[in-house]
Amino acid sequence: MFHSGSNGRSFHSGCPCCAPRGGVSRRQFLCTTAIGAVAAPAIAANVIAPAKAQQAPSGAAAPGRPILIKGGCVLSLDRAVGDFEQADVLIEGSRISAVQPNISAPNVEVIDAANTIVMPGFVDTHRHMWQGILRNVLPDGSLVDYIETVQRKFGATMTADDVYAADLLSALGAIDTGVTCVLDWSHIHNTPEHTDAAIKGLQESGLRAVFAYGAPQTASGRWQDAAGNKYPGDIARLRRQYFNSEDQLMTLFLASPGAAPDQIMPIWRTARDAGARITIHVGNTGEFGRSAFLEKMNAIEPLKSDTTYIHCCVLNDTEWKLIKDSGGTVSIAGYVETLMGHGRPPIQKSIDTGIRPSLSVDVETSVPNDFFTQIRTILSLQKNEAWARRHAGDKNPPAFLTARDVLEYATVEGARANGLERKVGTLTPGKEADIILLRTNMLNVMPMNNAVGAVVTSMGPQNVDTVLIGGKVMKRNGQLVGVDLARITRLGNEAQERNYRNANIPNKRI
Numbered sequence: 470m471f472h473s474g475s476n477g478r479s480f481h482s483g484c485p486c487c488a489p490r491g492g493v494s495r496r497q498f499l500c501t502t503a504i505g506a507v508a509a510p511a512i513a514a515n516v517i518a519p520a521k522a523q524q525a526p527s528g529a530a531a532p533g534r535p536i537l538i539k540g541g542c543v544l545s546l547d548r549a550v551g552d553f554e555q556a557d558v559l560i561e562g563s564r565i566s567a568v569q570p571n572i573s574a575p576n577v578e579v580i581d582a583a584n585t586i587v588m589p590g591f592v593d594t595h596r597h598m599w600q601g602i603l604r605n606v607l608p609d610g611s612l613v614d615y616i617e618t619v620q621r622k623f624g625a626t627m628t629a630d631d632v633y634a635a636d637l638l639s640a641l642g643a644i645d646t647g648v649t650c651v652l653d654w655s656h657i658h659n660t661p662e663h664t665d666a667a668i669k670g671l672q673e674s675g676l677r678a679v680f681a682y683g684a685p686q687t688a689s690g691r692w693q694d695a696a697g698n699k700y701p702g703d704i705a706r707l708r709r710q711y712f713n714s715e716d717q718l719m720t721l722f723l724a725s726p727g728a729a730p731d732q733i734m735p736i737w738r739t740a741r742d743a744g745a746r747i748t749i750h751v752g753n754t755g756e757f758g759r760s761a762f763l764e765k766m767n768a769i770e771p772l773k774s775d776t777t778y779i780h781c782c783v784l785n786d787t788e789w790k791l792i793k794d795s796g797g798t799v800s801i802a803g804y805v806e807t808l809m810g811h812g813r814p815p816i817q818k819s820i821d822t823g824i825r826p827s828l829s830v831d832v833e834t835s836v837p838n839d840f841f842t843q844i845r846t847i848l849s850l851q852k853n854e855a856w857a858r859r860h861a862g863d864k865n866p867p868a869f870l871t872a873r874d875v876l877e878y879a880t881v882e883g884a885r886a887n888g889l890e891r892k893v894g895t896l897t898p899g900k901e902a903d904i905i906l907l908r909t910n911m912l913n914v915m916p917m918n919n920a921v922g923a924v925v926t927s928m929g930p931q932n933v934d935t936v937l938i939g940g941k942v943m944k945r946n947g948q949l950v951g952v953d954l955a956r957i958t959r960l961g962n963e964a965q966e967r968n969y970r971n972a973n974i975p976n977k978r979i
């Protein structure tokens with residue numbers, strides 16, 4: 470089918486290379502369709518047969534039956550698969566087996582995707598989930614306030630039961646907002662029991678979690694002062710006990726503290742001995758930020774591709790080049806960086822260096838738990854910088870970031886930084902089915918004029934209708950599936966009260 474674009478140029482509606490960037494047909498504007506997806510995977514051919522599809526009841530699909538997500542506007546975010554104004558996604562077991570229009574498959578559970586955008590779940594590369602019971606505690610706090618109160622008071626006195634409740638609450642909250650994978654930057658391992666509790670909370674939630682094992686919290690700020698400290702050596706036990714396969718929902722990282730390079734390199738070696746990737750905060754405020762830390766680390770042992778660098782706001786040019794040349798990944802927590810004084814979110818710097826960053830919420834103590842906030846923040850900050858340079862007369866200003874760019878940062882780049890790019894991040898046949906359905910027939914979006922624009926410009930957590938993780942339905946018709954909310958509420962409230970009591974902080978909500 471050929472259309473004539475409003476710019477007068479003919480283009481094929483099924484070909485992404487022909488899609489004009491300027492004037493577009495209404496159809497093209499809504500949701501571009503890619504020819505790549507016509508190359509349906511072989512497995513799809515095996516299941517295509519006269520439809521005997523049945524409508525799934527609300528709630529989880531019956532175990533063992535394939536799931537067919539039918540008739541949604543599909544943003545695969547895989548450039549080879551492309552996007553579709555209307556298509557189906559077939560899921561067999563935990564994996565996507567086909568993405569194309571008009572799939573007909575026998576004996577499937579059908580999820581009606583009419584009036585929704587179907588896309589990969591958001592991927593967060595850095596969130597301190599042990600703070601799930603401390604949400605919104607510091608709306609006006611700086612980084613210093615955060616360290617003094619959240620880490621050295623609440624964190625230092627948190628019990629294992631508190632950590633379990635917090636991680637469970639944070640994980641369920643993530644799923645509820647369409648974040649299907651989170652790296653839990655977990656620096657609350659005051660004892661091994663705290664570690665077991667955090668893992669239990671994540672496991673129970675059903676989230677695709679990357680557990681990044683970090684140091685304890687203490688009143689002094691020195692993790693070595695924790696009486697029950699087993700960091701970092703206990704990572705060997707975690708590998709044996711919980712993470713003995715990479716082919717599972719939860720995977721293992723090491724969350725590295727920032728300190729003198731000669732203290733940190735042995736910790737990185739412990740991670741690598743355990744086969745764990747590494748994540749570390751660098752280039753935020755203070756002496757640590759501008760200390761050329763990465764240059765010093767690189768002098769001891771060259772940086773590797775197994776490391777994610779968080780914030781990076783005040784890194785020097787040599788450090789940026791080291792990250793790029795080593796193949797490392799970057800996590801920008803744009804909202805918190807503007808709020809708490811980390812420095813300017815290095816979006817343009819990252820782009821200039823040739824690195825497509827991933828995104829992160831960081832702390833729910835002062836940041837909303839959803840990714841709509843993150844993508845809008847990143848888009849707005851970069852464009853503000855690009856505009857400022859234009860207005861200042863810069864003859865060679867940076868290109869504007871696009872809405873699609875930030876969606877890719879929030880999905881496929883997140884998967885890459887979490888070491889999961891072969892498993893998730895796009896709707897690609899063969900990948901695990903981490904999928905969200907975002908409702909377009911709601912008052913904040915309708916009528917939809919542009920699918921990517923609908924997600925990035927108009928939507929919020931209220932549009933998250935359905936969530937699947939590894940092919941399992943976690944949310945359906947706007948409700949989490951199989952979650953006892955009364956119990957979760959009780960666990961959260963009890964942990965919150967206990968933590969305030971142990972931290973000797975009055976629990977005044979006003």
Ligand SMILES: [Zn+2]
Nearest residue numbers: 595654750831
């Ligand atoms: Zn952080």
